[in-house]
Amino acid sequence: MKTSSLNEKVIPTVFSLGIFVAAWYLGALAINNDILFPGPLTTIQRLFVLVGRGRIFGPLVQTVLKALAGLGLSLIVAVILGFLMGVSKSLFKIFAPIVTIIQSIPIVSWLALAIFWWGVGFRSPMYIVFLTLFPILTINIAEGVRNVDSKLVEMARVFHFTRSQVVKDIYFASAIPFLLSAMRVGVGIMWKSVAVAEFMVGTTGLGRGIADAKASVDTQAVFAYTILLVLLGIISEKVLDMLSRKIGRLA
Structure with a gap:
């Protein structure tokens, strides 16, 4: 049973990846110009060269740290504000337009302002991630809390649930599926936004690597750094899938 289930997940993924790589290879073969459109093998070779030169691990760690810091900050603010907006119609009416x-x-507007507000370096990409994710997460958490049936809350009070139990077992339990759904959308945006921010106002990271590669007309390096960002997005999706299943079993 487990083997069959594993095959159902792995085979379509491998098949999809094979189609993508084949299309990439054929496209590179048709263009026949590594400067304009390097193929998979050329890109992988360039990636190993960059690893050997020490230009991958440090930027990769920096990008991950900025993205996770921005995500963590957005989660903290979104959970607090989203919950308050969800339980209070007045607060929802006040803050929903602001979040929108x-x-x-x-x-691009945030990037222009980031230079003035936070300068170049670590903070600007981190805050760009925060500003990108915070609205998505906040609205979804608020909608999840608003989705709670008022009769369920009344029943909890009848059975003398404490306030913390109502918040944890009813409101947050209702908001979690909405939060996970928002994070599925958000993780892809997160890696894009941190890379763009690093490209424009960063001093380190994969986005900065892409900017340096662009300046030196190193298309192969651009593709190599992009592959790493894609892999980060795929890994994030898998982590969210595991988290969703674990929460589903606990529920």
């Missing part, structure tokens, strides 16, 4: 405005501001 923040979400509507283009990332």
Whole structure:
């Protein structure tokens, strides 16, 4: 049973990856110009060269740290504000438009302001990730809390549930699926936003590596760094899948 289930997950993934790599290879073969469009083998070779030169591990760690710091900060603020917006209609009416405005501001505007507010370095990409994820997570948590049936809360009070039990077992339990759904969307945006921020206002990281590769017309390095960002996105998705299953079993 477990082997069959594993095959059902692995085989489609491998098949999908094979189609992507084959299309990439054929596209590179048709263009026949590594400067414009390097193929998979050329890109992997370039990646190993960058690893050998010590230009991968440090930037990779920096990018992950910035992304996780921004994600952690956005989760803290979103959980608090989203919960308050969910339990209070007045707060929802006040803050929902503000959150929507923040979400509507283009990332390029935040990047321009980031240079003035936080300068170049670690903080700007971290705050860009925060500003990108915070609205998505906040609205979804608020909707999850608002989705709670008021009769369920009344029943909990009848059975003398404490306030902390109501918050944890009813409100947060209702918000978690909404939060996980938002994070599935958010993790992809997270890696894109941190890379763009590093490209524009960063001094280290994979995005900075892409900027340096662009400046030296090193398309192979651009592809190599991009592969790493894609892998980070895939790993994040898998971690969220595992977390969702674990929470589902606990529920």
